[in-house]
Amino acid sequence: MTVRVLLADDEHLIRGALAALLALEDDLVVVAEAATGPEALAMARAHAPDVAVLDLQMPGADGVKVATSLRAELPACKVLIVTSHGRPGHLKRALAAGVRGFVPKTVSAQRLAELIRTVHAGNRYVDPELAADAISAGDSPLTAREAEVLEHAADGAPVAEIAERAALAEGTVRNYLSSAATKLGAENRHAAVRLARERGWV
Amino acid sequence: MTVRVLLADDEHLIRGALAALLALEDDLVVVAEAATGPEALAMARAHAPDVAVLDLQMPGADGVKVATSLRAELPACKVLIVTSHGRPGHLKRALAAGVRGFVPKTVSAQRLAELIRTVHAGNRYVDPELAADAISAGDSPLTAREAEVLEHAADGAPVAEIAERAALAEGTVRNYLSSAATKLGAENRHAAVRLARERGWV
DNA sequence: CACCGGGCATGACAAATGTCAGGGCCGGGG
DNA sequence: CCCCGGCCCTGACATTTGTCATGCCCGGTG
Structure with a gap:
């Protein structure tokens, strides 16, 4: 056994x-x-x-x-x-x-x-x-798109690149990034990426 | 023995x-x-x-x-x-x-x-x-101030905050950030922080 | 000494980023 | 059915960030 x-x-x-x-x-x-x-x-x-x-x-x-x-x-x-x-x-x-x-x-x-x-x-x-x-x-407060966009932003890529990879308008990308940062209580998207990583949400 | x-x-x-x-x-x-x-x-x-x-x-x-x-x-x-x-x-x-x-x-x-x-x-x-x-x-190509400013930028803080902590004008901070990013071959300061960390230069 | 070259510092301008108001779509209640 | 709320998406506008030209100070060199 x-x-x-x-x-x-x-x-x-x-x-x-x-x-x-x-x-x-x-x-x-x-x-x-x-x-x-x-x-x-x-x-x-x-x-x-x-x-x-x-x-x-x-x-x-x-x-x-x-x-x-x-x-x-x-x-x-x-x-x-x-x-x-x-x-x-x-x-x-x-x-x-x-x-x-x-x-x-x-x-x-x-x-x-x-x-x-x-x-x-x-x-x-x-x-x-x-x-x-x-x-x-708790659960991740991020929606599917927010998480997806955050992931693409992970390595400090400019918004234009993220937009292309996600097939979205730049304005939309900025929006998701912004709302994700707000939900996580971060100053900007880069801090948001760090926080999301720490919590295992990306 | x-x-x-x-x-x-x-x-x-x-x-x-x-x-x-x-x-x-x-x-x-x-x-x-x-x-x-x-x-x-x-x-x-x-x-x-x-x-x-x-x-x-x-x-x-x-x-x-x-x-x-x-x-x-x-x-x-x-x-x-x-x-x-x-x-x-x-x-x-x-x-x-x-x-x-x-x-x-x-x-x-x-x-x-x-x-x-x-x-x-x-x-x-x-x-x-x-x-x-x-x-x-090789050795770190960063000057003392560049490394210092990069460190303050590590957690995604806005330039204004970095400037205050380093007792510098905002323009100056942007300059160091920019030259550091150039030296490291990074797109922006956040990518620069990542690279510097990877190489153990911060 | 006079002249670089490099690090430090600044403000003005251009480019990227963040914020806002708004519109379309869909599912769950009243 | 109609309305409401949440998610997805967009462009226009304000703010932040990145780049450039410029000047000061200092140590080394001819």
Whole structure:
């Protein structure tokens, strides 16, 4: 009755250390490791693990995107996400993607092992503190277009460029940017981008 | 002839895993752990380790600041910095602070153990890739005022506010912002802030 | 000394950005 | 059915931001 685990994290140091620690548990076995989103997906297809432990931020595709694909291809594989910087919005999106567990990297390895068993048993677990943050932060007040335009504005692009990419008039883009900034209580669109990112709304 | 090591990283999961792996090495012993900059300093004072392994980004004070203090108080303690996201400027500042080693978290635990011995022996080591980045990125082309103004602009503040904080006319502020953006090859000041941050120049 | 060259600083002008008033569309109540 | 509210979209106008020409001061060079 061993649990087959896939480990995905771009930091080799951490991934290796984690693998070693989990190997100490009698009932857990790490069957595959990955350093990027696509790699994690490929490994999952090849090894069909019982539980996938994914880092939230990886090159290629983030943990939530991988979880979404996994949900479709390997419904039996439970997903547990670990993250360094807990953004409220990410938690919400992760749960929507069918993730079974969501914890910060501040937990101990012992606790992580327990949680792997927990999600494997079919239960859910989210870190209480992150959950509290997510609830107090509430839902994103942004409409679909506002969020879309904000995303395009993320790297400091001029309005003309955003307008072209979104196929909108410049005036319209300015409007969405402005209303988004107002809703977030930001002085201008750049501060708005920062805030939205922090809350995980983009 | 055992090496006494201090481990500082805000992520408990990683710190614990690392401690466990390093404990497997006969000649290494972890004498203290810390989760924040100030804590690392206190631990170092209390235990006088041979080598301090510091994460670059920690709450309170970053690895470079801790290294600077350590240099003054415990000159015998060698510092090895590990980081997730290697910014060229940080490497430069770290070396200026007397750090003996600088590596990304993508190295293996085995390699890390070797490096701890390397710096303990009095040698230096910096990751070749990070070194190449630092060299190709070169020195900051920004003048003192340009960097100062860029820093104030970091959180998307309007020019008027920056001008007040820097005690400059608005026109002057715009000028520094503009010349900084030009030097960095950025479209506008916000993109410039991002680039400068990436390179560790602010 | 006289003459650069570079950093620091400023105000005026042009260009980008933010704000406003308003119109079309759609779904839910009264 | 008709109205209301929310979302989507637009152009015109005011404000903010970016660019330019200009001047001062200082340290190094011929």
